[in-house]
Amino acid sequence: MGPRTIAPPLEPGAPSDFELMRGIQAGDADALSQLYDRYSGILKALILRVIHNEAEADDLLQEIFMEIWNQAKNFSEEKGKPLGWMVTLARRRAIDGLRKKQAYARAEERLQSETEQQPDAWVHNATEDEIVLSDTRVLIRKVIRGLPPAQQQAIELAFFRGMSQREIAAKTNTPLGTVKTRLELGLKKIYDGLKDLKDEL
Amino acid sequence: MNFEQFQNQSRLYVIGALEPEELDEFEKARMKFGKKADDFICKCYALHEAFALSLRPTKSSDVIKERLMAMVKAKKQS
Numbered sequence: 001m002g003p004r005t006i007a008p009p010l011e012p013g014a015p016s017d018f019e020l021m022r023g024i025q026a027g028d029a030d031a032l033s034q035l036y037d038r039y040s041g042i043l044k045a046l047i048l049r050v051i052h053n054e055a056e057a058d059d060l061l062q063e064i065f066m067e068i069w070n071q072a073k074n075f076s077e078e079k080g081k082p083l084g085w086m087v088t089l090a091r092r093r094a095i096d097g098l099r100k101k102q103a104y105a106r107a108e109e110r111l112q113s114e115t116e117q118q119p120d121a122w123v124h125n126a127t128e129d130e131i132v133l134s135d136t137r138v139l140i141r142k143v144i145r146g147l148p149p150a151q152q153q154a155i156e157l158a159f160f161r162g163m164s165q166r167e168i169a170a171k172t173n174t175p176l177g178t179v180k181t182r183l184e185l186g187l188k189k190i191y192d193g194l195k196d197l198k199d200e201l
Numbered sequence: 202m203n204f205e206q207f208q209n210q211s212r213l214y215v216i217g218a219l220e221p222e223e224l225d226e227f228e229k230a231r232m233k234f235g236k237k238a239d240d241f242i243c244k245c246y247a248l249h250e251a252f253a254l255s256l257r258p259t260k261s262s263d264v265i266k267e268r269l270m271a272m273v274k275a276k277k278q279s
Contacts, residue, residue, distance in 0.1 A: 029273045036266055041258030048259055062265045062272075069273055080246050087249040140255045158218040159252050165213075165220055180213075187212035187248065194247055 017082035024072040032069055039083065040065070043090045049160045050094035051101075060097055064090045095162035143193030151186030154179055202230040208241060215245040 010016065015023075015034065023031025040061060047057040047064075067089060075085050144152060150172075157163045157171065165183065169176045202210070207230045213219045219227055231238045 027277065029270060029277065032273060033266070033270060036261075036269065040261035040266070042253050042256070044259040044261045045256035046253045049256055057259075058262050058265050061261060062269050065269050066272055069276070080243055081250070083253070084246040084250045087253040088246065090253075091249065136254055137257070140251050143251075144255055155216070155252075158213075159216045159248075162217060165218055183213055183218055184209045187216070188209065190251060191212060191245065191248060194251055 018077055021072060021075055021077075021082045024069060025075070032065065035068070035082075036065055039086060042083075043086060046087060046090055046160075047094045050091070050162075051098050056097065056101075060090075060093055064093055067093070091159070091162075098162070140194075143190055143196075146193070147186050147189055150174075151182045151189075154182040155186045155190075158183060202226060202233075204234060204237070207231070207234060207238060211238075211242050211245050212248065215242065215248060 015031075017035070017038075020031045020035045020038075024035065043064060044057055044061050047060050048054070051057060051060070064086075068086060071089075075082065147155075153172065154168055157168045158165075163171065165176060165179045168174070168183075169179045172179070174182075207227075210219060210223065210227045210230070213223075214227060231242070
């Protein structure tokens with residue numbers, strides 16, 4: 001049984017992500033260049049969501065694509081899709097970077113301020129009139145927006161900040177059991193929503 | 202742990218939100234359910250894609266790409 005994917009559709013004739021990964025595994029630098037063009041914007045957005053610093057995000061992005069090049073041999077088509085693998089790698093590096101930084105406390109303060117001002121800022125940080133959204137993103141945001149704000153916040157703190165359930169409980173002054181329930185319910189709704197999303201795409 | 206509980210834990214696992222004391226039980230259940238468990242965990246990684254794709258892509262620097270490709274070229278030649 002293969003993993004589910006919700007990646008956006010490609011231009012006709014464009015190499016698939018799997019084909020590009022096979023190229024990278026074979027040492028084809030042009031395949032890496034194409035993969036960079038295809039996903040650097042998404043990965044940079046993810047990194048920025050974690051570390052909130054443009055220059056550091058650029059540096060990390062470069063390191064992550066270098067890691068993709070160096071670690072491509074460890075990518076297995078049977079275990080997942082290239083985008084999922086890259087996002088997992090980018091998220092881990094970004095969260096590691098965040099934890100190592102002296103500026104962690106400052107980023108925390110900024111996050112605190114953001115979450116207090118906009119508790120659901122994850123999917124409401126721009127109006128949809130301001131930006132042209134791809135169909136995929138519109139549909140994913142619709143799924144996430146369907147969650148209660150407290151579930152969105154718990155998932156955002158876990159995924160984009162790498163916080164444990166205990167850390168989320170302390171940060172939001174919420175009982176640990178409630179945090180666990182919010183994460184479980186929220187993630188299940190998103191996961192189930194992705195099934196419908198795959199059908200719509 | 203039944204499979205439905207395992208599914209709930211799997212979604213927490215892939216985003217790194219399982220507490221240390223939950224991980225042991227999760228790993229035991231993973232062994233118990235075998236391939237079915239591993240297949241489900243694989244599918245849960247679609248959550249990573251979804252969270253990344255929920256964000257508006259940010260323009261990445263051409264300079265970064267040039268540096269990256271230069272590093273790759275140097276590595277290939279070394």
